[in-house]
Amino acid sequence: MYRPGTDAQWSLYAGAMASPRSHRSYPPPAPFGSNKPGSPSPAAGAGATFARSHPLPNSRLAGGPTTRAPDVNMTTGTCQCCGHLLRFPLTIKAFRCTVCETVNDLDPVPLPEGGQVQPHRLSLERLRTLTNAAQQNRQSAELLEKTIADSFSLHVAINESFSNHKPVTETNCGVNLDDVRTAYAILLSNTSPSSNVSRNGSLQALTQNLERLSITSSRLVSALNQAIDKLLKRPGRRLVGANDIKFLMIILENPTLSSKTNNNDVTFYHDILGRLFGLVSCLSNDLHHLIVSWFSQLPIDIFQKRVDMVNFYISRRLSTKDGMRENYSNDWGIKSAARVMALLFAANLARPAPKLVISDFYNTVVDYVDLIRDYLKWQEEKSGAFSFCQYPFLVSLGGKMTIVEADAKRQMQERFKEAFYRTAMHNQPTDPFFSIHVRRNNLIADSLNSLSARNADLKKKLRIEFxxxxxxxxxxxxxxxxxxxxxxxxxxxxxxxxFDEDSQLCWFNQASLENSEEYRLVGTIIGLAIYNNTILDVHFPSACYKKLLNQNVGLDDLQVLHPALGRGLQQLLDYDGNDVETVFSRDFVAEYTAYGASVIVPLVPNGQSVPVTNSNRKKYVELMVDFLLTRSVQRQFDAFKEGFMSVCGGNALSLFRPEEIEMMVRGGTELDIESLAGVCDYEGFNPNESTIRNFWDIAKRLPTDMRRKLLLFITGTDRIPATGIQNMPFKISCLGEDSEKLPVSHTCFNQLCLYRYKTRDKLETKLMKAINWSAGFQLK
Structure with a gap:
């Protein structure tokens, strides 16, 4: 519990209120937020948070009596680990934060041994030399242990270790990370002897020799991590420049920090991770840009481990501390880890293929917090508290859908209550549902008329009547x-x-004569499907969902929609000759077919007279992509987006990535019969009786198209939910003994009703007829 102190108690308390920040803007927040040195960090949270500054004797930290003289001048600064804003006297050289216990040195700590740091620097060759010598006698073994402890506990030593002797830039962190990984492998006892990390014998032999001298690998690892813990508790300087943070990349490579062995080790490593994430999260914007660039260059397997490491920390912190799932918004460790994950997420977007998919960032433990409360807290205009909705890549698609469904249900209930209120108080009969009456032979016109006439009712519960x-x-x-x-x-x-035959995807017809209302209808239908938790068989490319979320589209998106055209434009960009104009013979025009006639559109004024050359080909490709995905379909897409936003517009939509919106709209296509059988409930049937065994055997042998028809017959859609078949209710009920009647289904409940047909052939015949004759409600 943090308590504010008075000016008269400066030696015991020092604090200042962090400025509240609104998080209404669309998430995720920029990973390079306003936590510049000397200003409050987003990791600090919001509200009146106070921390103490304790004097430490025999050091350069604040010292002296425990009560201050009344004329001492005060200043403020942020803890560079947890980000809390602290107040302390101008005369001190360092202060300890009582939120995270980190000692913050305002000036660099003096170098050891008369300013000579060279003896403490490590390189892979030096480590090999030390480990080889350590196998010979105990004195050398103890020197190895002491060197590890000294090097990793001193910022200026470890920060200059494993150098690649290159300047620090966006593309180079100044550290030979391959050497770092090899060094850690040498120090770990569980490394495979076949690992290519030592030119002087196997690691197994090294471990055995060290253990003979009572210097076990576990002792070396313990010395290593004790030193890292000491360093992170007191880095010894403010981390303000690119050359100050190389040591963070070295420590992040430590594989023991994500260890899941015994509980004592896990707790210790967990604390180290918290401090490490705290330091990374509180760096300046410019340093965050560097970190993102360095992360984006990691091999994909190493990058995946970084993501797993952060999720491991968040999961354990949420799971092991009492009340944490209710009070996480004030926990600096979770805030710091979430911010580091934002850096990793930004790096994933920036890295070349292969990339991690969005689900690799999900944290399933986060789904067990009260996400509805988290969302409402995030919605509050003046709330500065942390919420997971600020970092939606941590929330699974199922968790996000829980938020959307709850928000939709709340709005539907409000419309329902309003309708009854008008009926009761003003004697105005009002339908509490959004009832739509349509004829099968006039489906589009009837639907358009209903949606256009009752736009205010879109957020009521749908009720359809044929x-x-x-x-x-x-x-x-x-x-x-x-x-x-x-x-x-x-x-x-x-x-x-x-429709593009290669991609099997559709795009807005550039030459469409349909009025904008029909495109608005399509957008409304897709929005209503999400709002009513219904999946659709539509084939839009990723570009459509990006544009709905106001994200930029580019050549990569065009290649998905029109593979042949996209490859041609990429070849134009990649061509290394100096004769682009001659080889490609293109002008600054776009061409498309409208009802059998060719239409030519200049991309620039007088474009038909502007050839594409080596110098302007990039501009040509940019204009072509913009024309095909935006300009040529502006009217159609704007109407479509307007319809979609009339239902789904709002902050909840911003929680999703484009690929998640697509999954919500389309669902999944792979129907695994084994998985479906695994989630099936039975009513009136024993799962082991012959009718049930025959049904699953028939289903497993169906070709893909018939499996989709079977799913359509039972559920009303031929696709599985976005969150997977395990989340789809499914039931098989018994209608009675053998009969000549066909099976029936209740698509409202995903329920199949069967008779106890005497033979397998009879069951298959009846089932196939029911599937193929099921258009209309008569069989349902």
Missing amino acids: VNEDGIDLGGLTKEWFLLLTRDLFDPQYGMFD
């Missing part, structure tokens, strides 16, 4: 309406969208 058909919509008719409507709207013969 004219002149029986059935009450408990969810199944809504699914069928979505399915049939999207198939009609995306039918190539309807002319709203063009």
Whole structure:
């Protein structure tokens, strides 16, 4: 519990209130936030947080009596580990933060041994020499242990160790990381003897010789990590320049920090990780840019380990501290780790392929906190408290969908209450549902009329009625309406969208004669599907979802949509000859086909007279991409986006990445029958009786297209939920003994109803007929 002190108690308390920051802006927050030296860090959180500054005797830290003279001048500064703003006298040279216990030196600590740091610097060759000598006698073995302890506990020593002798830049951290990894491997007892880390015998022989001299590898590792812990508790200087932070890259390579062995070690390593993440998170914006660049150059397997290391820390901190899942917003360790993960996420976006997918950043333990409360807290205009919604890459797709569904349910309930209030108080009969009546043979026009006429009702619960058909919509008719409507709207013969045969993806028809309302209808339908937790079989490229989230699109996105055209433009850029104009014979124009006629559009004024050359080809590609993905379909896409945002607009949408929006819209395509059987519940059937065994055997033998039809018959959609089949309720119920009637399904409940057909052949025949004849509600 942090308590504020008065000016008269400066030697016991020193504190200042951190400035609150609003987090209403779309997440994730920039990994290079406003935590410049001397200013409050976002890691500090918000609200009145106070910390003490303790005098430490026999050091350059604040000393003297425990009560201050009334005329001492005060100043403020941030702890460079936890980011809290502290107040302390101008006369002291260092202060200790009581939030994280880090000693902050305002001036660099003097160098040891008369200013000579060379004896403490490590290189791979020096470490090999020391380890070889350590096998010969105990004195050399003890020297190895002492060298490790001295080198890793002193900033100026470890920061200059394993140097690659190159200046620190965005592309070079100044450290030979391969040598660092090899050095750690030599020190670890569990390294495979076959590892290519020593030219002087196997590590197994080295370990055995060291143990003979009572210097075990575990002792070396202990000395190593005790030294790192000492260094992180007191770095000895402010980390303000690029040359100050090389040691952080060395420590991040330490594989023991993500160890999951015995609890005592895990607790110790966990504390080291917290301090390490704290120092990284509180660096300046410019240093964060460097860290991101260095992270982006790591091999993909090492990069994955960094992400896992941060998630390991967050998971353990949330799981082991009492009440942490409720009070995490004030925990500096979780804030620091989340900020480091933001740096890794930015590095992943910047790195060349291969990249990690968004799910690699998910932390499943985060899903167990109260995400609804977290979202509401993030929504508060003046809230400066930490929330996981600021760092949505930590929240799984299922967790985000929980937030969206809760927000949608809240808004639906509000519309429902408003409708009943108007009915009760003003005698105005109002439908509490968004009821849509459509004819199957006039589906698009009827749907468009309903959506246009009742725009204010979009956030009510949908209820669909097919004219002149029986059935009450408990969810199944809504699914069928979505399915049939999207198939009609995306039918190539309807002319709203063009399809690429190579990619099997669709894009807005540049020459479409349809009015904007129909594109708005498509956007509304997709928004309603998300809002009503229904998946659709639509084939938009990633560019569509990027544009919905206001993200830039480029050549990579065009290559996904139009592979042949994209490859051609990439070849133009990659061509290394000096005769681009002659070889490619292109001008600054774009061309497309509109109802059989060729349409030529200049990309620049008088573009048909401007040839593409070596010097302007990059500009040509940029203009071509912009034309195809933006300018040529501006009217169509703007109407589509307007419809989508009329349903899904708001802060919740900003929690998602484009690929997550796509997954929510489309769901998954791979139907694993084994997995479906694993989540199935039974009513009136024993899972081991012949009818059930025959059903699963038939399902497993179905070709892919028939499996999708089976899923469509039972659930109303031929795709699985975005969060996986394990989250899809599924039930098989018994209708009675053998019968000539067909199976039926209740798509509202994902329920298949079977009779106890006497033979496998009869079950298969009846099931296939039911699947193929299932259009309309009659069989449901």
